Amino acid sequence: MADINTLKSGLIVTAFWEAQPGEVDALVGIIKKFQPQAQAEPGVLAFQIHQSLIEPTKFFFYEVFRDEAAFAEHSQSTHFKTLILEQAVPKLAKRERAQHRFV
Template sequence: MSKYAINQKTIGEAVANGGVLVVAQWEAKDGQADRVADILDQFLPEAQRDPGSQLFLIGRNKENPAQFLFYELFRDEAALKAHAESDYFKTYIAGQALPLLAKRERAQYVLL
């Protein structure tokens, strides 16, 4: 899997203005983890270029490579909505990755 933390901003710059933080956990179905990783390799650069995305990180569990963890910080609710309605999200996530998952959990937070 390629680098998942590619970004031009520092963490401090990304969080300076607050925003909506989404933390998600995925678990791929048996035999699908590498395919999910390949899809995420294509998806991540698009997500990081999204103008409403302040920070977008994806990690893969070292002990269980079928598990993925997302930290996504968006400028505001409108930016989060635009992300979910984007062509790249519909193509890679809704169209390709979600059918390969056994589990998907998401929670939203506001930075303090």
């Protein structure tokens, strides 16, 4: 895991997912396959996925990439295309993503 000074120079991406009714368990299974692969990417400084305790249909992603090029590589990876775009996204009622910088 990168230290805070390394993280500060990265591109932060957040995502919020909401599962369609009956799809939570399937999404958790996909996430458990996807997260270790994303964390192992060379341009990933931090990559955590969280499930809400109060609303288990909701998920929060916190990702820090070395730079925009590393994020682009992540978005083109086979595991992203297969697990996220092909398998997970169709099971979502809502998906929001945003990019951030440390201040």
